Amino acid sequence: MSKDKFTILKSTAVPLPVENIDTDQIIPARFLKATTREGFGENLFRDWRFTSDNQPVKDFVLNNPAFGGKILVAGKNFGCGSSREHAAWAIYDYGFRVVVSSFFADIFKNNALNNAVLPVVVSDKFLQTLLEAIQQNPKTEVTVDLINQQISVNGKSEKFEINAYKKECLINGYDDIDYLLSLNKEIREFDLAH
Amino acid sequence: MSEQKPKTIFEKIWDAHVVKRADGYPDALFIDRHFIHEVTSPQAFDGLRKRGIKVFNVNRTTATADHNVPTKDQHLPIKEALSRHQVETLRKNCKEFGVELYDLGHPFQGIVHIIGPELGLTQPGMTMVCGDSHTSTHGAFGSVAFGIGTSEVEQVLATQCILQYKPKTMKIEINGKLGKGVVSKDIILYIISKISASGATGFFVEYAGDAIRNLSMEARMTICNMSIEMGARGGLIAPDETTFRYMKGRRFAPQGEAFDKAVEKWKQLPSDEGAVYDVVLKYDAADIEPMITYGTNPGMGMKVTDRIPTVEELKEINEQASFKKSLDYMGLEPGSALLGKPVDYVFIGSCTNARIEDLRLVASIVKGKKKAENVEVWVIPGSKQVEEQALKEGLNKVFEEAGFELRGPGCSACLGMNEDKVPPGKYCISTSNRNFEGRQGPKSRTFLASPLSAAVAAITGKVTDVREFI
Numbered sequence: 158m159s160k161d162k163f164t165i166l167k168s169t170a171v172p173l174p175v176e177n178i179d180t181d182q183i184i185p186a187r188f189l190k191a192t193t194r195e196g197f198g199e200n201l202f203r204d205w206r207f208t209s210d211n212q213p214v215k216d217f218v219l220n221n222p223a224f225g226g227k228i229l230v231a232g233k234n235f236g237c238g239s240s241r242e243h244a245a246w247a248i249y250d251y252g253f254r255v256v257v258s259s260f261f262a263d264i265f266k267n268n269a270l271n272n273a274v275l276p277v278v279v280s281d282k283f284l285q286t287l288l289e290a291i292q293q294n295p296k297t298e299v300t301v302d303l304i305n306q307q308i309s310v311n312g313k314s315e316k317f318e319i320n321a322y323k324k325e326c327l328i329n330g331y332d333d334i335d336y337l338l339s340l341n342k343e344i345r346e347f348d349l350a351h
Numbered sequence: 352m353s354e355q356k357p358k359t360i361f362e363k364i365w366d367a368h369v370v371k372r373a374d375g376y377p378d379a380l381f382i383d384r385h386f387i388h389e390v391t392s393p394q395a396f397d398g399l400r401k402r403g404i405k406v407f408n409v410n411r412t413t414a415t416a417d418h419n420v421p422t423k424d425q426h427l428p429i430k431e432a433l434s435r436h437q438v439e440t441l442r443k444n445c446k447e448f449g450v451e452l453y454d455l456g457h458p459f460q461g462i463v464h465i466i467g468p469e470l471g472l473t474q475p476g477m478t479m480v481c482g483d484s485h486t487s488t489h490g491a492f493g494s495v496a497f498g499i500g501t502s503e504v505e506q507v508l509a510t511q512c513i514l515q516y517k518p519k520t521m522k523i524e525i526n527g528k529l530g531k532g533v534v535s536k537d538i539i540l541y542i543i544s545k546i547s548a549s550g551a552t553g554f555f556v557e558y559a560g561d562a563i564r565n566l567s568m569e570a571r572m573t574i575c576n577m578s579i580e581m582g583a584r585g586g587l588i589a590p591d592e593t594t595f596r597y598m599k600g601r602r603f604a605p606q607g608e609a610f611d612k613a614v615e616k617w618k619q620l621p622s623d624e625g626a627v628y629d630v631v632l633k634y635d636a637a638d639i640e641p642m643i644t645y646g647t648n649p650g651m652g653m654k655v656t657d658r659i660p661t662v663e664e665l666k667e668i669n670e671q672a673s674f675k676k677s678l679d680y681m682g683l684e685p686g687s688a689l690l691g692k693p694v695d696y697v698f699i700g701s702c703t704n705a706r707i708e709d710l711r712l713v714a715s716i717v718k719g720k721k722k723a724e725n726v727e728v729w730v731i732p733g734s735k736q737v738e739e740q741a742l743k744e745g746l747n748k749v750f751e752e753a754g755f756e757l758r759g760p761g762c763s764a765c766l767g768m769n770e771d772k773v774p775p776g777k778y779c780i781s782t783s784n785r786n787f788e789g790r791q792g793p794k795s796r797t798f799l800a801s802p803l804s805a806a807v808a809a810i811t812g813k814v815t816d817v818r819e820f821i
Contacts, residue, residue, distance in 0.1 A: 176673040177548055177648045181787040186768035190419065190433035192393035192440045204789045209775060232673065234549040237582060237648070238787060239766075240484040241391065242500035263518075263552055263584055264484060268500035281669070320516065321375045332502070334402075337510040340371055340379055344512055347370045347381050348408060 169226030179238035198250030236265025357623035383477040389441040391482030395505035396444040407511040422758035461734020464488035464702040471601025475590040475617040487578040490587030491571035497585040519629040524560035527636035535570035536801035540642035548650035552582030562636035568597040580649035589621035644799040696779035697809040700731030701765035704782035716806035722754040723812025731763040
């Protein structure tokens with residue numbers, strides 16, 4: 158789905174230093190019953206955010222008014238488990254445009270990129286630097302520069318990898334289907350010969 | 352003519368399906384078979400409508416309803432309004448776009464990864480996708496099968512292709528003889544416990560070695576099914592005589608002469624001698640024992656007779672906080688054993704372990720016995736055909752006498768989405784694939800294990816070493 162264009166983002170960030178955050182935590186299965194892409198943000202991290210009687214869990218970071226912003230900083234192996242794209246939709250719908258971690262699960266990474274959410278892979282060391290900076294001062298701003306593939310906080314920065322094609326898609330708001338549809342003739346021939 | 356570079360089976364299949372490879376772009380990979388279900392397809396069909404395009408090739412697309420269906424009273428309308436709406440949306444979309452649907456009540460309905468193989472839709476050498484991470488199951492036939500997101504479902508519906516970067520390759524070899532009470536579920540839980548829930552991320556895995564070769568097709572499917580639980584893009588096993596025997600006569604498999612021709616082609620698939628993998632891991636089958644998980648990701652597993660590690664035993668300091676959080680959730684103490692721990696529920700089902708052989712394994716343990724009073728036991732066949740076969744073999748009587756509940760097919764309590772949920776705080780020993788927080792229902796606690804271990808726990812009412820029973 159083509160969406161907003163992404164070049165540079167400067168924002169405060171939300172720290173969530175938990176490892177192996179699976180997509181069942183990001184959006185539990187019982188909230189996957191909608192047939193549209195919107196509205197999933199309401200239930201982002203539902204069972205960490207709310208008690209069983211729908212009261213906010215006080216010590217969960219999304220309920221802490223000190224923290225906010227468009228960048229989520231999480232522990233390694235973010236987005237493992239189910240292929241549900243609803244996880245990327247929920248993150249987008251809540252207002253995040255970047256997730257930073259030292260490691261992402263493959264399917265989540267693709268889903269995020271297909272929904273204008275930029276997954277930024279940093280070293281374990283830089284992840285710690287980021288988390289410490291944000292936790293010490295929630296007003297700390299983090300800059301994510303897609304053009305130069307660089308993430309910075311408090312004067313420290315690190316380069317991040319992204320493949321050239323996906324980078325171009327994000328910068329221009331293109332999606333994969335546009336490219337594949339342009340190959341229609343070749344695909345038809347392949348299908349017939351196969 | 353120079354000799355061709357030896358290729359792995361994965362590379363042979365992938366390369367044969369590349370429609371377009373361009374510098375800087377991911378490969379446009381042709382998809383032979385696309386499975387869809389009610390949860391991850393509605394937004395994709397909406398996308399097609401918005402663009403005003405049709406499904407590229409309906410003959411390569413098959414739909415079923417599985418995630419959101421009740422397992423009781425399947426002939427009645429679905430009670431829960433949102434679930435009913437989602438299944439009805441699938442019906443409407445399949446009708447509008449001309450896609451074959453094995454709906455509730457259809458003799459072929461069932462969990463998407465169970466019905467593909469049993470119908471012969473899954474074949475060696477194919478590329479296959481589905482909006483479900485356990486699509487890796489189909490790799491057991493020597494196919495490149497992997498889970499995708501909904502935007503990708505839309506891509507495949509629209510163009511029969513997907514844009515993908517070729518993953519790296521990993522070979523996992525298991526040689527030797529499996530011990531008493533050890534089945535394929537234990538093999539895969541063992542591998543994941545060794546390499547962690549992210550140990551194969553970025554890789555496509557090939558399982559090899561004589562311990563794998565000696566497994567039945569259904570047992571192989573259990574192994575490939577859980578490839579995603581170590582982060583792998585997919586997992587496959589080269590086809591052999593076991594594969595061809597299983598395929599023969601299946602409804603959508605090639606028939607007669609065409610089948611023999613297909614077999615000749617399939618025989619060319621196994622990796623060439625000297626093919627190079629990015630990573631090779633080797634394990635001894637004799638080291639594998641009945642396994643159980645204790646934490647909240649499938650990598651947190653151990654031998655059923657072991658004890659949970661202590662915080663100090665963890666290799667990485669960074670892991671400590673997540674480890675403590677996990678055990679807190681599970682209500683377990685670091686360093687404690689699980690043997691003898693009472694369980695409240697036993698779930699036998701899911702795309703991992705709900706095939707007829709799984710049900711037979713369970714029946715072999717419980718025949719003539721009764722379940723413990725403290726447990727509730729659900730047996731959920733993976734498909735209508737598995738259910739029919741279980742009835743034909745009289746397994747239903749064995750389960751009935753044991754006090755187990757045999758229900759209709761579906762994903763059931765694997766994912767806490769439909770009516771079947773484990774209540775908060777309760778322990779469930781489960782043959783499914785994920786022990787994530789809340790996976791089987793909010794605040795539910797899951798121990799993943801084999802059908803044998805689950806069956807024996809149903810009888811004793813607690814975590815038990817199945818070897819004491821056989």
